[in-house]
Amino acid sequence: MEALVRQNSAFSTAQQEWETICQLLKNEYGEATCKNWFSPLILVSYNEGLVQIAAATKFMRDWITTNYGEKIRDLWQDLNPTIDTIEIIVRQVTLAPEPIKHYPQAPVIINSDESDGRPNFVESALDSRFTFENFVVGKPNELAYAAALRVAESKTVQFNPLFLYGGVGLGKTHLMHAIAWHIKTCHPDRRVIYLSAEKFMYQFIRALRFKDTVAFKEQFRSVDVLMIDDVQFISGKDTTQEEFFHTFNALVDRNRQLIVSADKSPSDLQGMEERLKSRLGWGLVADIHPTTYELRLGILQAKAESLNTPIPKDVMEFLAFKIASNIRELEGALNRIIAHSTLVGRQIGLEMTQEVLRDLLKANDRRVTIEDIQKRVAEYFSIKTSDMQSARRSQNVARPRQVAMYLSKMLTTRSLPEIGRKFGGRDHTTVLHAVKKVEEIISQDKEFSEDLEILRRTLEV
Numbered sequence: 001m002e003a004l005v006r007q008n009s010a011f012s013t014a015q016q017e018w019e020t021i022c023q024l025l026k027n028e029y030g031e032a033t034c035k036n037w038f039s040p041l042i043l044v045s046y047n048e049g050l051v052q053i054a055a056a057t058k059f060m061r062d063w064i065t066t067n068y069g070e071k072i073r074d075l076w077q078d079l080n081p082t083i084d085t086i087e088i089i090v091r092q093v094t095l096a097p098e099p100i101k102h103y104p105q106a107p108v109i110i111n112s113d114e115s116d117g118r119p120n121f122v123e124s125a126l127d128s129r130f131t132f133e134n135f136v137v138g139k140p141n142e143l144a145y146a147a148a149l150r151v152a153e154s155k156t157v158q159f160n161p162l163f164l165y166g167g168v169g170l171g172k173t174h175l176m177h178a179i180a181w182h183i184k185t186c187h188p189d190r191r192v193i194y195l196s197a198e199k200f201m202y203q204f205i206r207a208l209r210f211k212d213t214v215a216f217k218e219q220f221r222s223v224d225v226l227m228i229d230d231v232q233f234i235s236g237k238d239t240t241q242e243e244f245f246h247t248f249n250a251l252v253d254r255n256r257q258l259i260v261s262a263d264k265s266p267s268d269l270q271g272m273e274e275r276l277k278s279r280l281g282w283g284l285v286a287d288i289h290p291t292t293y294e295l296r297l298g299i300l301q302a303k304a305e306s307l308n309t310p311i312p313k314d315v316m317e318f319l320a321f322k323i324a325s326n327i328r329e330l331e332g333a334l335n336r337i338i339a340h341s342t343l344v345g346r347q348i349g350l351e352m353t354q355e356v357l358r359d360l361l362k363a364n365d366r367r368v369t370i371e372d373i374q375k376r377v378a379e380y381f382s383i384k385t386s387d388m389q390s391a392r393r394s395q396n397v398a399r400p401r402q403v404a405m406y407l408s409k410m411l412t413t414r415s416l417p418e419i420g421r422k423f424g425g426r427d428h429t430t431v432l433h434a435v436k437k438v439e440e441i442i443s444q445d446k447e448f449s450e451d452l453e454i455l456r457r458t459l460e461v
C-alpha cells in the first residue's frame with residue numbers, strides 16, 4: 001500500500017515534469033508542431049529512471065523518437081537528473097471522428113485501417129476561423145471564391161485540379177480550409193485531406209527512409225478530396241516532385257478531386273518539371289489578385305464586427321488605405337490596435353493608431369499621386385472621380401475638387417500648373433484659389449478641418 005502511494009506521488013511529479021516539458025517544447029517548436037506532435041502524447045509510466053510515453057500510432061512513435069527523442073530526454077534530465085531513458089511506445093487510442101467544433105484543438109490524426117499495419121499519416125490542422133462565412137468576397141477574389149464553393153458543394157468532380165494561386169496573405173489557405181470545413185459539415189461521408197506541401201514532403205521523405213513508399217501511396221487511396229497547400233515548396237525536390245506527380249495522376253485517374261495552391265501560376269512555378277506544370281494547369285486555374293481598398297475596408301468591418309469591437313470609421317478607412325500589402329498584415333494591424341487599446345485602456349482613434357502602428361505604416365508607405373488623391377477625395381465625399389476633371393461647378397462637386405487640389409499641393413511635389421492640368425486642364429490660378437479657399441475654411445469650420453485631417457493622414461507619405 002505504502003509502496004503504491006509512493007509510486008503514485010512519483011507519477012504525479014513526473015506528470016508535472018512532463019507538462020513543463022511540453023511547455024518548453026511548445027516554446028521552442030511553436031504551437032502548430034506542439035499540437036500535431038506533443039499534445040497527443042500521454043505519459044503512461046515512470047519507474048526507476050525510465051519514462052514511458054505513449055503515442056497513438058507507430059508512425060507518430062517513429063517520428064517523435066527520431067526527431068524529438070533526444071530533445072525530450074535532455075529537457076527531462078535538466079529537470080530531473082535521475083531520468084535516464086525515455087521510451088516512446090505505441091498505445092493505440094482509437095479516436096472517434098472528432099466533432100467539428102473540437103477539431104482544431106484535437107490531435108490531428110487520421111486513423112487509417114489499423115489492422116492491416118499500414119502507418120497512419122498526419123494531416124495539417126484546420127483553422128476554425130477559416131470558413132466561407134468568414135471570407136469576404138470582392139473583385140480580387142471572387143473567381144477563386146466561386147470556384148472553391150463549387151468544389152465544396154459538388155459531389156462530382158468539376159475541374160481537376162482546382163489550382164488557386166496568388167501572393168502571400170491573400171486568402172489561399174483560408175479558402176482551402178473553408179472547403180474542408182464545408183465538406184466535413186455537409187458531406188461527412190466524403191474523406192477530405194488538407195496537407196501543406198511541406199508535410200507532404202516530410203512524409204514522403206520519411207517513407208523513403210523507412211522504405212515504405214508503397215504504404216505512403218496507399219494512404220491516399222481512400223481520399224475523396226486531397227488538398228495540397230503551397231506546392232511551390234515542392235519545386236526543386238526531384239524525388240518528391242516525382243512522387244507528387246504519381247499521386248496526382250493516380251487520384252485524377254480515380255476521379256478524385258484535387259485542390260492545389262501556390263504563390264504563382266502553374267507555368268511560372270520555377271524548378272518544377274514541365275509535365276507537372278502542365279498537369280497542374282489542366283483544370284481550373286483561379287488567381288487571387290492583390291486587394292482593393294473596398295475589399296480591405298470590407299474585411300476590416302467584418303473583422304471588427306466579429307470581434308465585437310467598435311472601431312471608428314475613420315480608423316478603418318485609414319487602415320484600409322494605408323495597409324495595402326496583404327490581408328494578414330491588415331488583420332495584424334487591427335489586432336494590434338485592439339490589443340493596445342485593451343491593455344492601456346485607451347480609446348481607439350486615428351492618433352493612437354498612427355502611434356501604435358508607426359513601424360508597420362512606414363513599411364507600407366508609398367508615394368502618393370494626384371490620381372490617388374482625386375480617387376480618395378471623391379470616395380470620401382461620394383462623388384465620381386471623373387468629377388475631379390469635369391466642368392461642373394455645383395458646390396457638392398466644387399468643394400471636394402478644391403480639397404483635392406489643396407491636398408495635391410500639400411502632399412505631392414507637383415507645381416500649380418501641373419496640378420491644374422490633372423484637374424481637367426484648369427489654370428494654375430484656379431488651383432491657387434482653391435488652396436487659399438480651403439485654408440480659409442479650415443480656420444473657420446471645425447468639422448471641415450477634421451474631414452481634411454482624416455484625408456490628409458490617409459494620404460500622407
Ligand code: ADP
Binds near residue numbers: 130174327
Ligand atoms: P495565403 O494562404 O494566401 O497566404 P491566408 O489564407 O493565410 O493567405 O490569409 C491570411 C489572413 O487573411 C488569414 O487570417 C485569413 O483569414 C485572412 N483573409 C484572407 N482573405 C480574406 C477574405 N477574403 N476575407 C476575410 N479574411 C481573409
Ligand code: MG
Binds near residue numbers: 172229
Ligand atoms: Mg497559405
